[in-house]
Each structure stands twice: as C-alpha cells, then as structure tokens.
Amino acid sequence: MTPDQLLTRPETTLPTLRSAVTGLPSYVPGRRSAGMDIAALASNESHYEPLPAAISAVAEAAGRMNRYPDMAAVELRERLALHLGVTAGEIAVGPGSVGVLQQIITGLCDAGDEVIFAWRSFEAYPILVELAGARPVRIPLDHLEGHDLDAMAAAVTERTKVILLCTPNNPTGVPISHERIESFLRAVRSDILVVIDEAYVEYAEAGSGPNSMALYRDYPNVCILRTFSKAYGLAGLRVGYAVAAPVIAEGLRRTALPFAVSAVAQKAAIASLDAGEEMEARVAVVKQERARMSRELAARGWKLQPSQGNFLWIRADDDLLPRLVDAFDRAGIMVRAYQGDGVRITVADAASNDRVLRLLEAHAA
C-alpha cells in the first residue's frame, strides 16, 4: 500500500491502547549535529569505558549466546550477597534498576494503589506507576532541593503501597541523611515498602546519605535499589538489583520477565564487583571534578546545592531555561532540561567539564 492509499483507506476501528499508555510521553532522542564534537552529558553515564575485567568477561560470555542465561542469576546473586553481607535470597536482579523497580511496582500495587515519591525526581517513577495502573503521588521538593519527608509521611493513605526515596536525588543531587530516613521509617506503617533508590551511591561522600544496609537490617520494609549502570559503567548492558526481605525478594524474582538479564550482563556485573577498587579510583576523579566545577560556578555567582551525584543541577526559570538550552545545543553539549525546573549536567572528563564551565561563565547568573 502506498502512503496515499493508507491515508484514503476507509476508517477502521483499531484496537485501543489503555489511557495509561496514550498519556505517556513519547521518547524524544537527543539531537546530534553532524561533524560536531558532542559532549554527552544528558544521562549521567560514566564517561569511562567499562572496567577491563568487565570487557573480558563479556567477550568470554559472548560465545555462549545461543544459550539462555541462568534465570535465577545464582552466581551474581551470591557474589552480591558476599559484597553486601546478606543472603542470596534477599537479592533480586533485573534489567537495570528501572527493570527491578517495575518488578517492585507490579509486584506490590493493584489498580488504584498509591506510590508516593518526591518531585522532581527520577523521570521513570511516574511512568512505571501509571503503567501498572497505580496512582503516582508527587510531593514537591523542599526549598533546598531535597525530599520533604514530613510532607511525604503526611501523604500516606490506606492505599499507599510503596514510597520511593531517591538519594542522592536525581536530578538535584541532594542526599537524604540517615537520621531523617530513620525517623521517617519510624513514622510510616511497616506494611508500606520504602524503596531507597541509590543509583548514585558510589559518588556520594561517606556519611552524606544513609547507611541503607543498616536501615534495611532494622526495618524489614526497606528495599534498597542499586545499579551497575552508573559508576560501574555498564548502562548499556542493563543490570541492577534490589535488596529486600526474603519474601519480597522472592516476589520480585517471580514478577521478573524471564531471562531479562543476559548471561553477558551477569558475568560483566560479577567482574565489575571484583574490580571494585578500579571503579572507586575512577569515581574519585569524578568527585574531584564535581568539586572543581562547583567551586568555579559558585565563584561566578551560580547558586547550586552541593551535589552528591555525578551531575550538577541548575535551577532555571522560564526565562533562563530556554536561553541555557539553546546555548548548550549550539555548543554541542547534550544536557537534560526539565521544563519549569532546570537543567541537569553530567560531570565527565575535565575537557568536557571545561566546555560546560566556559558556557556557564558566558551566562553567569
């Protein structure tokens, strides 16, 4: 059929998508200008290649792609258990921590149940909640760009099943302290799963955020969510995990899409854990760069909250935001802009960071 025939075809009734689906935003790929040296600072990826041991593990596992992976990911779960001081029964893995979060929400929420999270926070939260037919409850960040835990506790209803805490918060970089999460846990019902999303935990200064493993031991309704996508540099391989009470973790394993984490990803994750010190050395460089950028931006009049992630957050009103977006676009620097809120910029290598500093200097607040 030619496009013309398609258009003039008599109206037919097509199967209808659920309104939860038609209401979702469609994915808009970032623009890439040909011939330009693009700095990819929009997704908080590691600018380093995967660790050498991970690359070798992938090469070795690639020859067995004719086989399904271990669906229970036993070897990876046992390695994680050793790493974290828990049992393999308390761990569920998934295709990225977003995949695990989908397992959490579909595993715990019936239609109309409520999931509370801060806003603005990770973009995937409302999407996964709405897809599951549950109701997202967004609680505005406080004036310091952090979680307003009092307001979050006050928003709990009989329908609340899950609360998502993101520390350090994406996109603002602000952590939630151990003490604040602990008093929050004392205040909320123990039949609500409190998920602590620590996608950037490796980048946080010790003591800035919670000791989530200690909280998990004291409060079995805590679920810790972590990923190999960020500091470990495996964003493209899709592997993340949850630590949760055995009965919850078992439920998450049951709701998983079969074989969603490839053998290649499982092997790379194990090799990356084994090479933890190399990862930490890379993270230390990013933390130094984060400190340098924060200092230089502050000296130029930019008022930023200190970030504990591998990114910086610039709040920008409707006047500043379009000007910044346009300037970054023309400079070939891909950043993440959030309408009505601000811009998030990944901290990368010194040369890319210098490009960001030069651009922001020209637009000094």
Ligand SMILES: *Cc1c(COP(=O)(O)O)cnc(C)c1O
């Ligand atoms: C990047 C990110 C994730 C991890 O996503 P993956 O699915 O593991 O790649 C999870 N939570 C937050 C807040 C993130 O920013």
